[in-house]
Amino acid sequence: ELKVEQNPLFLSMQEEKNYTIYCNYSTTSDRLYWYRQDPGKSLESLFVLLSNGAVKQEGRLMASLDTKARLSTLHITAAVHDLSATYFCAVDGGSNQFYFGTGTSLTVIP
Amino acid sequence: NAGVTQTPKFRILKIGQSMTLQCTQDMNHNYMYWYRQDPGMGLKLIYYSVGAGITDKGEVPNGYNVSRSTTEDFPLRLELAAPSQTSVYFCASSYSMNTEAFFGQGTRLTVV
Numbered sequence: 001e002l003k004v005e006q007n008p009l010f011l012s013m014q015e016e017k018n019y020t021i022y023c024n025y026s027t028t029s030d031r032l033y034w035y036r037q038d039p040g041k042s043l044e045s046l047f048v049l050l051s052n053g054a055v056k057q058e059g060r061l062m063a064s065l066d067t068k069a070r071l072s073t074l075h076i077t078a079a080v081h082d083l084s085a086t087y088f089c090a091v092d093g094g095s096n097q098f099y100f101g102t103g104t105s106l107t108v109i110p
Numbered sequence: 111n112a113g114v115t116q117t118p119k120f121r122i123l124k125i126g127q128s129m130t131l132q133c134t135q136d137m138n139h140n141y142m143y144w145y146r147q148d149p150g151m152g153l154k155l156i157y158y159s160v161g162a163g164i165t166d167k168g169e170v171p172n173g174y175n176v177s178r179s180t181t182e183d184f185p186l187r188l189e190l191a192a193p194s195q196t197s198v199y200f201c202a203s204s205y206s207m208n209t210e211a212f213f214g215q216g217t218r219l220t221v222v
Contacts (some may be wrong), residue, residue, distance in 0.1 A: 012197070042214060043153075045210035048209065079167040090153075096141070096166070096207060097158070098155060102151055102152045
């Protein structure tokens with residue numbers, strides 16, 4: 001079974017600071033997804049990464065994928081309060097099955 | 111454009127009761143999924159479908175059943191509810207494995 005680990009699990013950061021969330025996974029995969037979930041809400045797709053070296057950016061968020069290291073990063077630039085949410089990575093484990101990490105709860109404080 | 115619609119939003123069941131969680135999508139997606147999310151945890155795949163008439167087990171299928179008679183609908187059936195099935199259930203759909211998944215708003219189920 002594919003294991004997906006995110007760290008940190010909890011992140012409290014000040015506005016305007018930069019930080020990175022890490023997503024490690026245990027077996028080979030070249031498809032990885034990032035989602036955002038606000039409290040009590042559903043999941044919203046952020047990025048779809050489909051190959052080694054893939055990099056995608058949207059606003060203050062940038063995601064990358066290193067399939068050889070089995071690692072994806074979600075980098076936050078100049079955080080703002082609106083980015084407070086829980087962020088999940090999900091990895092394609094083959095056979096149409098996705099495995100989710102436990103999530104990183106991000107709080108951006110003034 | 112409604113996207114993925116789940117009903118009900120909330121439900122309380124007694125142990126041993128049965129219920130069906132409804133999920134419908136209007137995006138003509140072939141892939142549909144059912145996940146459960148326990149408090150403070152990520153999502154775990156219960157069942158998935160790659161098209162009408164085709165379903166398969168995910169990571170945690172025990173105690174659940176699904177059917178996919180049409181492209182639009184993917185209901186999840188709980189036959190004998192148990193407290194361990196208390197969770198938030200999400201239905202999702204995607205065009206393919208290479209595209210983003212769209213999630214419904216979730217069903218919060220409590221079994222007492």
